Amino acid sequence: MQKSNMETLWSLIVSFWVDGVGIGQAPTAILGKHQFERVNRRLHGCLIDYTRNHGRDRRVFSPSLGEKRDMYVYLPPGYDPSKKYPFAIFLHGAAQDEEFFFQSQVDQFDQAIADGKLDPVIIVAPDGSMHGRANLLKPATFWANTRVGRFEDYVMEDVYNFMMNNYPIKPERDYHALIGPSMGGSASFALGIKHRDRFKIAIAFMPLLNLRYVDSHGHYQGKYEPDSWSYRSQMKNLEPLGRRKFFVLRFGTLYRPLFGLGNQALGGLSAINPVELMEAYDLKDEEMDLYISYGGKDEFHVANQVESFLEVAKKRGIKITVDYDPHGKHDLKSGNRAVPKAINWVQSRFECMKNIANK
Numbered sequence: 001m002q003k004s005n006m007e008t009l010w011s012l013i014v015s016f017w018v019d020g021v022g023i024g025q026a027p028t029a030i031l032g033k034h035q036f037e038r039v040n041r042r043l044h045g046c047l048i049d050y051t052r053n054h055g056r057d058r059r060v061f062s063p064s065l066g067e068k069r070d071m072y073v074y075l076p077p078g079y080d081p082s083k084k085y086p087f088a089i090f091l092h093g094a095a096q097d098e099e100f101f102f103q104s105q106v107d108q109f110d111q112a113i114a115d116g117k118l119d120p121v122i123i124v125a126p127d128g129s130m131h132g133r134a135n136l137l138k139p140a141t142f143w144a145n146t147r148v149g150r151f152e153d154y155v156m157e158d159v160y161n162f163m164m165n166n167y168p169i170k171p172e173r174d175y176h177a178l179i180g181p182s183m184g185g186s187a188s189f190a191l192g193i194k195h196r197d198r199f200k201i202a203i204a205f206m207p208l209l210n211l212r213y214v215d216s217h218g219h220y221q222g223k224y225e226p227d228s229w230s231y232r233s234q235m236k237n238l239e240p241l242g243r244r245k246f247f248v249l250r251f252g253t254l255y256r257p258l259f260g261l262g263n264q265a266l267g268g269l270s271a272i273n274p275v276e277l278m279e280a281y282d283l284k285d286e287e288m289d290l291y292i293s294y295g296g297k298d299e300f301h302v303a304n305q306v307e308s309f310l311e312v313a314k315k316r317g318i319k320i321t322v323d324y325d326p327h328g329k330h331d332l333k334s335g336n337r338a339v340p341k342a343i344n345w346v347q348s349r350f351e352c353m354k355n356i357a358n359k
Contacts, residue, residue: 035054036049036053036054036102039102039106042107043106043107043110044076044077044110044111044113044114045074045075045076045077045079045110045113045114045120046074046075046079047072047073047074047075047102047106048072048073048074048075049072050070050071050072050073051070051071051072051098051127052068052070053070053099053102059071060158060162062154062158063157063158064149064150064151064153064154064157064158065149065150065151065154065158067132069126069127069132069154069158070097070098070126070127070132071098071124071125071126071127071159072098072101072102072106072124072125073122073123073124073125073163073167074101074106074109074110074122074123074124074125075122075167076110076113076120076121076122077110077113077114077120078120079120081168082168083168084168084169084170084171085120085121085122085167085168085169085170085175086119086120086121086122086169086170086175086176086177086350087121087122087123087124087163087167087169087170087175087176087177088121088122088123088124088176088177088178088179088201089123089124089125089126089155089159089160089163089177089178089179090105090123090124090125090179090180090184091126091128091143091155091178091179091180091183091184091185091187091188091191092125092127092128092180092181092183092184093180093181093182093183093184093185094139094140094182094183094254095134095135095136095139095140096129096134097127097128097129097132097133097134098125098126098127099134100125100134101123101125102125104332104336105125105339106123106125108336108339108340108343109121109123109339109343112340112343117340117343117344117347118343118346118347118350119347119350122163122167122168122169124159124163126154126155126159128141128143128151128154128155128184128187129141130148130149130257136247137253138257139183139253139254140183140253140254140255140257140258141183141258142183142186142187142190142258142272143155143183143184143187143190143191144187144190144258144271144272146258146259146268146272147257147258147259147260148257148258152191152194155187155191156191156195156198160198173196173197173198173199173200174200174201174353175200175350175353176198176199176200176201177199177200177201177202177203177346178191178192178199178201178202178203179202179203179204179342180203180204180205180207181204181205181206181207181335182205182206182207182208182302182330183208184204184207185203185204185205185206185207185208185209185292186204186207186208186209186211186272186274188202188203188204188207189202189204189207189209189274189277189278189290190272190273190274190277192288192290193274193277193278193281193283193288194277194281196283196287196288199288200288200289201288201289201291201346201349202288202289202290202291203291203293203342203345203346204290204291204292204293205293205294205335205338205339205342206293206294206295206298206302206328206330206334206335207274207292207294207302207305207306208274208300208302208305209274209275209292209305209306209308209309210273210274210275210304210305210306210308210309211255211269211272211273211274211305212231212232212266212269212270212273212276213229213231213232213304213305213308214229214230214231214232215228215229215230215304216228216229216230218230218232218233218234220232220239220241220251220301220304221240221241221242221301221304222304223304224303224304224307224308226311227311229304229308231270231276232266232269233263233266234263235251235252235255235259235261235262235263235265235266235269236251236252237250237251237252237255237256237261238250238251238252239251239252241254241300241301242298242299242300242301242330243299244299244300244330244331249300255269274309275305275308275309275312278309278312278313278316278318279312279316283316283318284316284317284318285316285317285318285319286319289321289349290318290320290321291320291321291322291323291342291345291346292306292309292310292320292321292322292323293322293323293324293325293328293335293338293341293342294306294322294323294324294325294328295324295325295326295327295328295329295330295334296324296325296326296327296328297326297327297328297329298328298329298330299329299330299331300330302330310322321345323338323341323342325337325338
């Protein structure tokens, strides 16, 4: 088969996984053993490989999980170990792993830095999948401490300490951000609220911010109406949350592995629910810089979760920057369309801090 035909076939296979399956990344094996070198050649900065995805096992041991875990570290153009840099942890979504950042996201951040639209930043993208690989059947850990593992401790102790000990990162929390889509957006807010002594910025794309949302009739997919929704009081494992391509996501698929069966699992759900954490941890205005991007055509009805979260935040007097796309879906295309606006917002925060420092 000629090279051009092989490239076309490869593109179709990757497209099927990224767009057809709808998880935003392709299996590592079909990308080829030289993909890491290819990606690094086109970047202005560079990626450091702490994975087993490219020939050698370079994973970092996680005491919290009791096993090695994959991780990528992005270093910006002109990286100088004698300088101190802002720092971000990128938390991938459900049915993904660290490859999502490598395959689908690093280029946007890298180009923004190269174009002067974002100050140089160090980004780490750890693997928060349940068993070390992206999986549609057991897709979500929510980066939380649950029966499937201590994923919150993995991020906030293992990953955070590894980065602070091995890379030149500004120590002030004002320069520390949590970023993520979907499940990762939920965790960015949940972990940010709980650990705001270390993180000032949380950015969430199409995020699940009210995991217990139901409308006034007890239905998840019902239309959001202010002051008429409530918190779920029953765990309905077969209830569909929505459909992405040919995949129907059910309530139990996300939460049953983490908390088990029955209504006793509601306590576990509350413990990772951003809207409830906002109240439980008494978040106040200006304690964090919060950014939410979501779409009006989200297949998993995330708009209901976001808008109920914003309602509670408004009542608490908490200001949040919101990017709403009426045509936005729960997919890679919508997420990528939203990233440049989030980058501009982050840079505006950096500029404010520079102005304060220069006074």
